[in-house]
Amino acid sequence: xxxxxxxxxxxxxxxxxxATIIKEISIGGISPDLLIITTVSFSLLFGRVKxxxxxxxxxxxxDIFYLNIIGFYALIxxxxxxxxxxxxxxxxxxxxxxxxxxxxxCDLAKGLFVYIITYLLRGRTDIGYYFIRIIIPEVVxxxxxxxxxxxxxxxxxxxxxxxxxxxASKI
Amino acid sequence: xxxxxxxxxKYLLLGLTVMCLLLIFFTNRSKQNVSLAxxxxxxxxxxxxxxxxxxxxxxxxxxxxxxxxxxxxxMNEALEEEVAKLRYENKMLQQDKIELDxxxxxxxxxxxxxxYPKIGAQVMGEDPGNWNWYRIFLIDKGTKDGLxxxxxxxxxxxxxxxxxxxxxNYSKVKxxxxxxxxxxxxILRTSDLCNVNGGNLYTExxxxxxxxxxxxxxIVVGDEVVTSHLGDIYPPGIMIGTIKEIKEDNSKxxxxxxxxxxxxxxxxxxxxxxxxxxxxxx
Numbered sequence: 457x458x459x460x461x462x463x464x465x466x467x468x469x470x471x472x473x474x475a476t477i478i479k480e481i482s483i484g485g486i487s488p489d490l491l492i493i494t495t496v497s498f499s500l501l502f503g504r505v506k507x508x509x510x511x512x513x514x515x516x517x518x519d520i521f522y523l524n525i526i527g528f529y530a531l532i533x534x535x536x537x538x539x540x541x542x543x544x545x546x547x548x549x550x551x552x553x554x555x556x557x558x559x560x561x562c563d564l565a566k567g568l569f570v571y572i573i574t575y576l577l578r579g580r581t582d583i584g585y586y587f588i589r590i591i592i593p594e595v596v597x598x599x600x601x602x603x604x605x606x607x608x609x610x611x612x613x614x615x616x617x618x619x620x621x622x623x624a625s626k627i
Numbered sequence: 628x629x630x631x632x633x634x635x636x637k638y639l640l641l642g643l644t645v646m647c648l649l650l651i652f653f654t655n656r657s658k659q660n661v662s663l664a665x666x667x668x669x670x671x672x673x674x675x676x677x678x679x680x681x682x683x684x685x686x687x688x689x690x691x692x693x694x695x696x697x698x699x700x701x702m703n704e705a706l707e708e709e710v711a712k713l714r715y716e717n718k719m720l721q722q723d724k725i726e727l728d729x730x731x732x733x734x735x736x737x738x739x740x741x742x743y744p745k746i747g748a749q750v751m752g753e754d755p756g757n758w759n760w761y762r763i764f765l766i767d768k769g770t771k772d773g774l775x776x777x778x779x780x781x782x783x784x785x786x787x788x789x790x791x792x793x794x795x796n797y798s799k800v801k802x803x804x805x806x807x808x809x810x811x812x813x814i815l816r817t818s819d820l821c822n823v824n825g826g827n828l829y830t831e832x833x834x835x836x837x838x839x840x841x842x843x844x845x846i847v848v849g850d851e852v853v854t855s856h857l858g859d860i861y862p863p864g865i866m867i868g869t870i871k872e873i874k875e876d877n878s879k880x881x882x883x884x885x886x887x888x889x890x891x892x893x894x895x896x897x898x899x900x901x902x903x904x905x906x907x908x909x
Contacts, residue, residue, distance in 0.1 A: 476679040485831070505636055512643055527650030534643045578807070585828060 458623075459616050463498075463510065470494050471517050486590065488597040489563060490605075491518060495537045496559045497602075497609040501549060504541025511537030532569060536562045549613070552606060559602040560595055567591035673797055677751070743862065745781070745899040746772065751797065762805040762830060766898060769796045777860045779901040785889030786810070786854060786865045787898055798900075803867070804830045804892050812837070812867055813855040819844035820855055823867055823886060833892060835868065837884040844882075846870060852886055862901070 474490045481487070491514045499507020515530030540558055547554045571586050580586070748766040768774055770793050780787040780800050788802035803810055808825040822839040829836050840846065850870045856863040868888035875882055 472675050472679055477683060480683060505639060508639060508643055512647075515647075525651055526654040527647040530650070531644065531647040534640070534647065538640045538643075575806070580806070580826075582828070589831070 458619055462612070462616070463506075466494065467510065467513050467517065470514060474518075483597065484593070486593040486597060488601045489566070489594060490601070491515075491533065492536060492563050492566060493559055493598060493602045493605050494609070495533050496540050496562050497555060497606050499537040499541035500543070500555055500558065501609060501613040502541075504538050507537035507541035508534050509537075511535075528573075532566050536566065549610065552603060555606045556599055556602050559606070560599045563595045563598045564591065567594060670795070673794070680751070743779075744902040746902050748772075748780075748798075748898050748900055750895050750898060762802045762825065762892070763791070764800055764802065764895070765797050766800055766900070767797060768900065769794045769798050771795055773902060774798050774900060775904055777904050779861060779865070781865065781899045781901065782890045782895060782897065784866050786861065786867050787890055787892075787895070789860050790900070800898070802892060803888070804833075804835060806830070810861060810867065811855045811858040812852050814844065814846055814870075815851040815853050817845055817850070819846065820857065821852070821884075823852065829885065830892075833888070834871065835886040835888055837870070837886050840882045840884060842880075842882060846873060846884065848873060860904075 470490050478487050478490055495507065495511040495514055498510045511533030512530055515533035516526065518529045518533075519526045540562065543558070568591065571583065571591065575586060576583070746768065748768040751765040751767045766780070774790060774793050776790055776793060778790045780789060780802075786803055788800050788805070788808065790798045791801045792799040801808060802825070803823065804825040806825055810823040811820070812823045813820050819841050820839075821837050821841075821844075824836045824838055826836055837852065848870055852867045852870065854861040854863055854865045854867065866889055868886045868890075870884050871887040872885040873882065874884065
């Protein structure tokens, strides 16, 4: 139970931080995507079921808050959560390199998807500009932040393991 | 977590995808009213967001105070000098204004801008959501202050954008520099119609693009551009900006221009909302 309340807290904190502090530390109008870091880290650590539900929660909140179309970002984050969660157990969770690379790839895929759906379909064809000016800087910034945040989530994951063991031993 | 052979996980992705697609299908239209769920969530998160914003502002202010304490003295002196100068100038201007009023009364001059009822609002979060792609911001007035969808937002005498969504204590404003924005405009001097577009390519430099200019239109750099009478939601005669550069398409068939808006979109703090809906957007 404690585990789930922690997850709900993390979702809410993420949304608020993204709207406030993260905006303050943006460089050249580009801010990192906290939500994709959280979604991918959780689904790597806790598996694809929890990962996809976390992605759904985070994505829906983002949509409800900021966009006119509800479900667009939810869809992206659900797929990020599910697909990366399927890689579970195939790598050492305490390594930092692989999760960081996976987060970068996810953010890149997200950027391309957003470009194709909301820009290319409206006839904005200069992909080079959007790629260099928006997508790549966001990926770089997000990846840098991911290095720090994944550490934190890994620590949290270990704590949660201890809690669930304690709860199991009580029963 | 071990790989689960639970049949539920098999259909998890499918179920969630269908759910998201249904949501997209049902919400993909311009919203006239904010739904109940949205109101609930925003009434929790908006105050929290305000709190965090206030805290970070306070910290920034303290840091700024400490780092600038030495300059304050010299700055104060310079400012006092300026105040004295400005007081004198102000008096002169007041005299001029009285004269101007008298002359206006005599000639009953047409005003350049028609008057619309306005209320002031504070910009709360700049571009909070779709952070890297769009230029949408929040202001701190909502339905409680009588705001509605499609009301026009200005700053000073220049056009900022319009309200796309209203909550009880906040509204979302889409600015004219947003990539999807499109304003029907005209060149004030020649009355030629044109179209003012935002675009990420230009927004970065704080500029706008003017499209669909008539080939015979005799425009020059420095011409003023205002909203036209053909606009969907914008009332006519509101200043947008001045023309900075006139360009030709590669094929030399189409003319377009670069427009410098009168509003400083980078440092937007106070805005005015025109308190009446001009036309319902279809």
